[in-house]
Amino acid sequence: MKIFLDTASVSELKEGVALGVVDGVTTNPSLIAKEKRPFRPLVEEICAIVPGDVSLEVVATDFEGMVKEGEELHHIAPNVVVKCPLTKDGLKAVKHLTGKGIRVNQTLCFSATQALLSAKAGAYYISPFLGRLDDIAHVGMDLVRDICEIYRVQGFTTQVLAASIRNPLHVVDAAKAGAHVVTMPFAVLEQLMKHPLTDLGLKKFLDDWAKLGEKI
Numbered sequence: 001m002k003i004f005l006d007t008a009s010v011s012e013l014k015e016g017v018a019l020g021v022v023d024g025v026t027t028n029p030s031l032i033a034k035e036k037r038p039f040r041p042l043v044e045e046i047c048a049i050v051p052g053d054v055s056l057e058v059v060a061t062d063f064e065g066m067v068k069e070g071e072e073l074h075h076i077a078p079n080v081v082v083k084c085p086l087t088k089d090g091l092k093a094v095k096h097l098t099g100k101g102i103r104v105n106q107t108l109c110f111s112a113t114q115a116l117l118s119a120k121a122g123a124y125y126i127s128p129f130l131g132r133l134d135d136i137a138h139v140g141m142d143l144v145r146d147i148c149e150i151y152r153v154q155g156f157t158t159q160v161l162a163a164s165i166r167n168p169l170h171v172v173d174a175a176k177a178g179a180h181v182v183t184m185p186f187a188v189l190e191q192l193m194k195h196p197l198t199d200l201g202l203k204k205f206l207d208d209w210a211k212l213g214e215k216i
Helices: 010-019 029-035 039-049 063-074 088-099 112-121 130-135 140-154 168-177 186-193 196-212
Strands: 002-006 024-026 054-057 080-085 104-109 125-128 159-162 181-184
Touching (some): 002 010, 002 186, 010 039, 010 186, 024 181, 029 039, 039 054, 054 104, 063 080, 063 088, 088 112, 112 125, 112 140, 125 140, 130 140, 130 168, 140 159, 140 168, 159 168, 168 181
Parallel strands (some): 002 024, 002 181, 080 104, 104 125, 125 159, 159 181
16 A cells, blocks of 8 residues: 655655655645645645655636646646546546546545445546545445445456544554555654654663663
């Protein structure tokens, strides 16, 4: 399973890539706006930092606007994947852009039926937002499991990108469900590395070494 960071922070991306575990990045208009930088220079820098796919989202809501913005985003860098919302016009845009060889990440997926249609339209990634479903008392991970099963049974090649990740358990469950990618905030990535027994064990090793008084 690939690990993407859900951020537009250059510092977070540099840190994640340096760890050797970050394969790509997902952004959205909210994350971009948070950085308070001109759009084009920011995303060009992000595309240069990240070794894999970079999802950049359209802001148009109509078919013609999505296609126009999608084509513009596609030309920013070879690793750009265009994000389109899962609406009727969004599905049309996926079909059109895919037909021109442009990869699309269909975002804001909240049902298995939406995911089925997106795969048929030709989406490269489907992004079910499991955390937001959890927020309204639905089990978001059930959606990820359903999509993975449907795609497997039906032979779709669309990759399942588990999004709206809130905690390490989401990451583990998405991996077990068969998600191809999980995208998370940098804070969750940091949580994945931590365990109190690791800290205690390291402290004991270092304390014992200090008592020995040797050097490597």
